[in-house]
Amino acid sequence: MKSGMMEHALNNDTNYLNDGTTLRSWLLTTDHKRIGILYMLSITFFFFIGGAAAVLFRLELMTPRGDMLSPDAYNKLFSLHGIVMVWFFLIPAVPNVLGNFLIPLMIGARDLAFPRLNLASWYIFMAGGLFTLLVIIIGGVDTGWTFYTPYSSTYANTYVILAATGIFINGFSSIATGLNFIVTIHLLRAPGMIWFRLPLFVWTMYATSLIMVLATPVLAVALALIAVERIFHVGIFDPAIGGDPLLFQHLFWFYSHPAVYIMILPGMGVVSEIVPCFARKPLFGYTFVAMSSLAIASLGFLVWGHHMFVSGQSVYAGLIFSLLSMLVAIPSAIKVFNWTATLYKGTIFLKTPMLYALGFIGLFTIGGLTGICLATLAFDIHVHDTYFIIAHFHYVMVGGMVMAYLGGIHFWWPKMTGKMYNEWLGRINALIVFLGFNLAFFPQFILGYLGNPRRYHVYPDEFQVFHVMSSLGASILGVGYVLPLFYLIWSYKFGRSSGQNPWHARGVEWEAASPPIKHNFYEVPVVDYPAYDYPPAGPDFTMSEGELEPTSPEQPQRRITSSHGT
Amino acid sequence: MSHSTTIEVALPFDDAQQQRSAAILGMWIFLATEILFFGGLFVGYAVYRYEYFEAFREGSHEMSVVGGGLMTAVLLIGSLLVAISDHAIEEASADIDQRKLRRRLGGYLGATTLLGVAFLSMEFYEYYELIHKGLFPGPGFDASSFPASVRDTQTIQMYFTLFFCMTGLHALHMVIGISLVGGMAVLLSRSEHPQRYANLLTGIGLYWHFVDVIWIFLYPLFYLVR
Amino acid sequence: MSHSAELKPLFYNFAALMVLLAITIGMSYVDLGAFNLFVALLIAGIKTFLVALIFMNLRSTSNVSRLAAVGGLLWLGFALILTAADYHSRGWNEAQAHDLIEVEQARP
Ligand SMILES: [Cu+2]
Numbered sequence: 001m002k003s004g005m006m007e008h009a010l011n012n013d014t015n016y017l018n019d020g021t022t023l024r025s026w027l028l029t030t031d032h033k034r035i036g037i038l039y040m041l042s043i044t045f046f047f048f049i050g051g052a053a054a055v056l057f058r059l060e061l062m063t064p065r066g067d068m069l070s071p072d073a074y075n076k077l078f079s080l081h082g083i084v085m086v087w088f089f090l091i092p093a094v095p096n097v098l099g100n101f102l103i104p105l106m107i108g109a110r111d112l113a114f115p116r117l118n119l120a121s122w123y124i125f126m127a128g129g130l131f132t133l134l135v136i137i138i139g140g141v142d143t144g145w146t147f148y149t150p151y152s153s154t155y156a157n158t159y160v161i162l163a164a165t166g167i168f169i170n171g172f173s174s175i176a177t178g179l180n181f182i183v184t185i186h187l188l189r190a191p192g193m194i195w196f197r198l199p200l201f202v203w204t205m206y207a208t209s210l211i212m213v214l215a216t217p218v219l220a221v222a223l224a225l226i227a228v229e230r231i232f233h234v235g236i237f238d239p240a241i242g243g244d245p246l247l248f249q250h251l252f253w254f255y256s257h258p259a260v261y262i263m264i265l266p267g268m269g270v271v272s273e274i275v276p277c278f279a280r281k282p283l284f285g286y287t288f289v290a291m292s293s294l295a296i297a298s299l300g301f302l303v304w305g306h307h308m309f310v311s312g313q314s315v316y317a318g319l320i321f322s323l324l325s326m327l328v329a330i331p332s333a334i335k336v337f338n339w340t341a342t343l344y345k346g347t348i349f350l351k352t353p354m355l356y357a358l359g360f361i362g363l364f365t366i367g368g369l370t371g372i373c374l375a376t377l378a379f380d381i382h383v384h385d386t387y388f389i390i391a392h393f394h395y396v397m398v399g400g401m402v403m404a405y406l407g408g409i410h411f412w413w414p415k416m417t418g419k420m421y422n423e424w425l426g427r428i429n430a431l432i433v434f435l436g437f438n439l440a441f442f443p444q445f446i447l448g449y450l451g452n453p454r455r456y457h458v459y460p461d462e463f464q465v466f467h468v469m470s471s472l473g474a475s476i477l478g479v480g481y482v483l484p485l486f487y488l489i490w491s492y493k494f495g496r497s498s499g500q501n502p503w504h505a506r507g508v509e510w511e512a513a514s515p516p517i518k519h520n521f522y523e524v525p526v527v528d529y530p531a532y533d534y535p536p537a538g539p540d541f542t543m544s545e546g547e548l549e550p551t552s553p554e555q556p557q558r559r560i561t562s563s564h565g566t
Numbered sequence: 567m568s569h570s571t572t573i574e575v576a577l578p579f580d581d582a583q584q585q586r587s588a589a590i591l592g593m594w595i596f597l598a599t600e601i602l603f604f605g606g607l608f609v610g611y612a613v614y615r616y617e618y619f620e621a622f623r624e625g626s627h628e629m630s631v632v633g634g635g636l637m638t639a640v641l642l643i644g645s646l647l648v649a650i651s652d653h654a655i656e657e658a659s660a661d662i663d664q665r666k667l668r669r670r671l672g673g674y675l676g677a678t679t680l681l682g683v684a685f686l687s688m689e690f691y692e693y694y695e696l697i698h699k700g701l702f703p704g705p706g707f708d709a710s711s712f713p714a715s716v717r718d719t720q721t722i723q724m725y726f727t728l729f730f731c732m733t734g735l736h737a738l739h740m741v742i743g744i745s746l747v748g749g750m751a752v753l754l755s756r757s758e759h760p761q762r763y764a765n766l767l768t769g770i771g772l773y774w775h776f777v778d779v780i781w782i783f784l785y786p787l788f789y790l791v792r
Numbered sequence: 793m794s795h796s797a798e799l800k801p802l803f804y805n806f807a808a809l810m811v812l813l814a815i816t817i818g819m820s821y822v823d824l825g826a827f828n829l830f831v832a833l834l835i836a837g838i839k840t841f842l843v844a845l846i847f848m849n850l851r852s853t854s855n856v857s858r859l860a861a862v863g864g865l866l867w868l869g870f871a872l873i874l875t876a877a878d879y880h881s882r883g884w885n886e887a888q889a890h891d892l893i894e895v896e897q898a899r900p
Contacts, residue, residue: 111577114588179599236727241724244614301867308878314881601864602867605872609872639810790828790832
C-alpha cells in the first residue's frame, strides 16, 4: 500500500469539488467523481434536447390532422427524440453518472482502474454528441432511431451517414466505460470486499458493462455497413442485388435488445440501494438479486428476434425467440419480488428517493408484463408497430429508468454535493413525475390496442381524446423534469449541509466524507460486514425535514481500519 | 517482482503486479469487443455464404492461394517476433545490460513493423489487381467473366463486397498495429529503462496477435473456397 | 535458466502454425464437399488456440482474462447460431407459401 495512504494533514474542508476550481482543472480531471459530474451536466443537456423534440411532436399530435409539422419534420423529430434519448441520455445516464461516481466509492477504491481512459470516454461521448447535434442543425435524419434498411441504406435522403457516425463514435465511449468498470470491479475492491459483499448497484453495473462491451461493437459494424452501402453503392442490404435487409435487423437488434438492459439494469441497481435504506432492512434474497442481473445480461443476448416477428423472419426462429424472451421475465420478476419482500414488515420512510424507487417498482412491473404480452407471437402481430409498443418501452425506459435515475440523483445528492435539497419539493416532484408519466403513457396502451400505428402524425378522429390526454400528461411530466433542475441547483448554492450520511445508509460509499475528498477515503476501508447490514431489530429513527434523525444519539459505528499494516 | 524497481505504480493500484493484471485484463476485454466487432461481419459472411455458396466459390477463384498463404506466413513470423520481444522484456532482470536489451527489442519490433508493411503491400497489390479487373463492387462492377448463375443474380458482387469490407477492416487494424509496434520499436530502442514499458508492450503484442488471428480466419474463408 | 530454453515453446508453436498453414492450403485442393469448410475452420480454430495459448500467453494469465477471451467467442456463437436459426428455417414453410400464391391466383 505504498501510494495508497493519503496525506493525513489534509484540510478537512478540501473535497473533490473545491480541490481546483478552474475550468482547466475540470476539463483535464481524471477524478472519477468529477468525470461523473461532467457526464451529469452533458446528459442533462441532451435530455432536454430530446425532450424538446418530444414537446414539439406531442403538440402536433393534439389534433388528428397534420397542422403544425410537415410529415418530414415529424419524422425527423421522432428520430431525433429516439436517437438522442437512447444513446445520449438513457445509456449513459446511470452508468456514466452514478456508476462513475459511485463504483470506486462503493468498493473502497481510489479511482477507476484507468482514470485517463475514463476522461477520454467523456470526450468521445461529447464528440459523438456534437456530431449528432450537427446533424440536427443541418437538417436531421428521418429513419427513426432503428435505421432500418433498405430505407436507411437506399432511400432516405437525410443525413444518415452523419447520424450513424455520431452514434458510432459514442459507442467507443460506452465500450471504454464498460471495460473500465469490469477491470475496476475485478481488481480494485478494498480488503474484505468479497464479491458477495458488493452492493447490488455494483453487480448491476458489472452486468451492464458486460453488455456494453459485448454488444456495442455489433451496432458499430451494422451502422458502418449502412455507411459503406451508401458511399460505395454496394448491396449489402439491398435485395435488388442479392442483399438481405433483414440481416441489418439481426445485427441491429443483437445490440439493441441487450441495450435495453443497459437502460434498465442500472435502474434496478439504484432501486436495490434505495429500498433497503428506507425500509431499514437488509435486502431480501441478496444472492438471487445479484445473480439475476447476470442472468438478465446473458439471456438478454438470446432474444433479439422478438423485434422481428412480422419482418419476414422465419416463424420457427420466431418461436425460439418468443420462448427465450419469456425466460427473461424470470430474473426480472425475481428482482421485483425481492424488493417487495424487503418492504414487507420494514420501517418504511417515504423520503424523496424512496418515492421514486416505489414508482419504479410499479411502473417497471407494468412495462415488464406488457413485454411478456409482446413476446407472445400472436399478440405481437396485433400490436406490432402501434402505440402499444411505444407505451410498453416508455414504461420501462421512462417509468423505470428515468425514475430510477432521478431517485438515484436525489439519494446520492448529499454524497455528491454535501447539501440537502428541500424534501417537500422533492416529494411533490416525485408525485408530479409519477402522475404525469401515467397520464402520458397509459392512454397509449389503449391507442395501440385499438390499432393506432406509431410514427404517423395524422390519425382517425376517434383517437383524439387519448392523444390529448397523452400530450397533457407529457406537459405535466415536463414540469416534473424541469423543477429538480431548479431546486437541486438552489440547494447546491444555498442549501443546508447534509452531514456525512443523512440517510444513515450502510454502504461503504457513505464512509467517505460528503462530498468526498479527491481520492475518496482518508484511509482505505476494510470491509468485514455484508452489504445492507441494517440492524435487524429495526431502527430508532424519526422523520424530520430532509433527514432521518436517530432518536438515540449513539449509532452503531463501523470499524474503519487503516490497511497500513496489511 | 522484478519490475517494481523501475515501474511507477499508477494511483488506483496497490502494486505493480495489480497494475499489470489490470493492463492485461483490460486488453483482453478490449479484444472480446473486437471479436464482436469483426463478428458482425462474420455473421454477414455466414448468411451470404449459406445463401450464395456458388458465388463464393467463383469469387474465390480470383484470389491467389499462394499469395494469401505467403501473407499468412508473414503475419505469423511477425507474431513470433512480438512474442519473443514480450518474453525478453518480461524475463530480463533489472541488472541486465540495458543497451543490449534496447537493441534486441528495437530489432525484433522493427522487423515486425517491416513484415506488417510487407503484408499490407501485398494486400494492396491484390486490391489494385481486383479493381483493375473491374471487380470492385458498386455500379462499375464487371461481372462479365463469371458464369450466368452468379452473374445474372448479382450474387457474385456480394462475395467481393464482403471481401473488401472484411479484409479492409482487417487492413485498418493492421495500419493501427503497424503504427503501434513501430512506435514501440522507436520508444524502446531509445529508452533508458525499456522495462518500464513492459505492460504497454504486452498490450500492444496482444493486439497484434489478435489481428493475426482474424487473418487466420479470413484466409480460408476468402481464398480457399473451392 | 537459459533464454533459449525459455523461448523454445515459441519456436515450436511457430513451426506448428506453419505446418497447419500448409495443411489448410493442401486440404483446400481435396474435394470433401461441405466438409471443406469444416476442415478449414477446424484448422483455423486450432491455429487460433495455439496463438492464444502460447503467443498471447493465455496459458499463464489470470482466469478472468481467459474468461474474456472465451466470452467474446461464446457471444459471437450466440450471434451466429440464432441468426442461422432464422436463415436455415426460412424455407421450411415455403410449400404453404406457394399454396397461398396459387390460391390468390386461382381467385376469379
Ligand atoms: Cu427486445
